[in-house]
Each structure stands twice: as C-alpha cells, then as structure tokens.
Amino acid sequence: MRRVVWLLTMVILSIALSVAGASAADTPPELALTLDQHRFSPEELRVKANAPFVLVITNKDKEDEEFEMSSLRIEKIIPGGKTLQLKMPALKPGTYQFIGDFNEKTAKGRIVAE
C-alpha cells in the first residue's frame, strides 16, 4: 500500500513539475513601457512576430490613461500611479500604432513585430 502511495505521489509530482517547467518555458517575454507626463517611453518597441508577449505598462502620471491599439481593437485603462502587465496577442509582422486615448496628441508610440 505504501509503495502504491509513493508511486502515485511521484507520478503526480512529475506531472506537476513538467507543467511547471512548461509554464516557465512558455512564459512570454516582457517589455516595459512607461507613461510619464502623458508620453510613452520608449516610443518604439520591437517584438518577435507571431509570439505572444507581455507589456508591462507603468503609468507614472496621477491621471488614468487608456492604452489603445485600434488596429487590434484592444484597449485597457491604466490607473494613475499603477503598473499593469498586459498579455498581448501574437502579432503578424508589421507596425502597430498605439496611443493613450485621453492624451493622444502626446501619448503615442508603436510596436514593431518582426
């Protein structure tokens, strides 16, 4: 009985470890984007095409901002003084403009997928 329990435990453990390993391997790359005085920095981000990634957006302003990529139909409110880790879809090769919807004259940039 003890041997069966041990065997079962090892099987579960190995599955859990393999999932953990896979998850670590699948962890998408993170790119930092900062909003300060209603300007994004850097204004250009380069990512690998056809692979998901994470945008770590920090809003240093006091006011909320809405990150928007209209070509992808996506948007997200970034509260003032907060950081969001935004899971982004895999992009086909190309250039994708983004803006801060509330301050679009200054808050703008692009993601280049290549």
Added chain:
Amino acid sequence: MRVAAVGLVFLVCCAVAPAYAQYDEPNITFFYPLVTRRPIIERELEFKLMHTKGLDARETEATAAIEFPILPRLQFEVEVPFLVLNPDEGKVVAGFGDIELQAKLQVFKSVQYRALVAFGLESKLASGSRARGLGGEYAVEPFLTAGIALGPFDLIGEVAYEWILNGDEHPREQEFTARLAIAYPASRWFIPLLELVTVTKTRGPADDEESLLHKTQVYLVPGFNIRPRAGVTFRAGVQVPVTTAKAFDYQFLSALVVEF
C-alpha cells in the same frame, strides 16, 4: 510521509497557477451598432432619441440608460423611455414607456482572434400605460450576440426571441429577431456601418388583414459612429423596410454614449 508528499505536490501546483493568472487581458472594443446588441461589457450612460413613422402614428422616443458591470464579464442595464405618440387619428399622448432591464454575460473572449460572444436576457416591465398606447407590456427576450474583426471590417451578429407575457390578445405574441451589423473603422473618429435586420412574428393573433404573423420583415439600417472626444460616441442612422411586410415606414435612430 504521505502527508509530506501530498503537501509537496500542493505547493508545486500552487506555485504553477500564478504563472498564468498574473497578467491582465486587454479589452476588445467594437463600433456601436444602431439596433444590434454588442457582446461588450460596458460601463456607460446612453441617451437615445428615436423617431418612427409608423403605419398609423408617429412616435418619438427619448431614452436614458445606464450600463454597469457588476463583475468583469457580467453587466446590468436599466433603460427608461419617454414617449410622445402622435396618432393619425386622435390626440397626442405622452408619458413614460416600459422600463427595460437587461443582464448580459460575456462567455467567450479571444484577444488573439479579436472575437467576443455574450448572451443575456432582457425583460420589459409594464410601466407604460397600455390604455394610452405607451406600452404596458411584460416581455422577456433572451439573446445571443457575437462580434469579430475580420481584416479591416468589424462584424456583430445577434439573435433574439421575445415572449410577450401579458395582454388580452390570444395567443400572445412571440417574435424572432436576427441582426447583422458590419462596419468599416475608417478612422478613430468616424465609422460608417450597415445593419440587416429580420423580424418574424412566430405567434400571435391572425385575425387582422395587416397581420405580420409568419411574415419576415426585413430592414436595412445605414448609419455611422462619430467620436468627438475620448469616451464619447455619437451614432445615428435610419432603419428602412425592404419588404412589404413592415411594422413602420421608417425610423430615425440616434444615441450619445458617455463612458464613465
């Protein structure tokens, strides 16, 4: 030993789970159709103005609505209409119509494919005066709505089925509605759109020559969205029948949406 092993497995599993859960997902956004329901969970105020040239009356309806998410994927809406009814024969009447309540649950979201699916239930409360022609109907209408971005176009489709639950008519009316909206986001500020609407009364009294029972009414709704500033959208259009089976001659639709 056994407890230790189980504890170890539990710890590993707990360590794995946050790797998937820590990221935020962006919201998907589409245009505002004029009559088709959107599969989007919204947080906004809406002010609608509609004028209908009916078969025996002109009707103007001003509506205020609030849409509010109580969970990230569950939204409630309350809509209060005010009607002015000008019949071809008889005097003008005005007053509040039937209040509508709606719950909408988003059941599918794909940022990768830019697609959303939601279903919901709308119920009409008989708050308007039936005697004065301002409503007075209890009705329920489950609906399913889905949207997807295909290349440069956005498509939103919806099917709904309405049961009227009160009234002296026998049998009580039931209606199937299917809507399809297509838009071309020409810019962030202007989006032209076109909707196709079909309405089929599947049940109801048939003793009237003009009865629409089992006839499919088809309407086209050309229109547009204008976004004068961030968080504010104005939409307008006109719904016109393209079949002889019709409930009205034309209907002007407009709305101002303010996100909050």
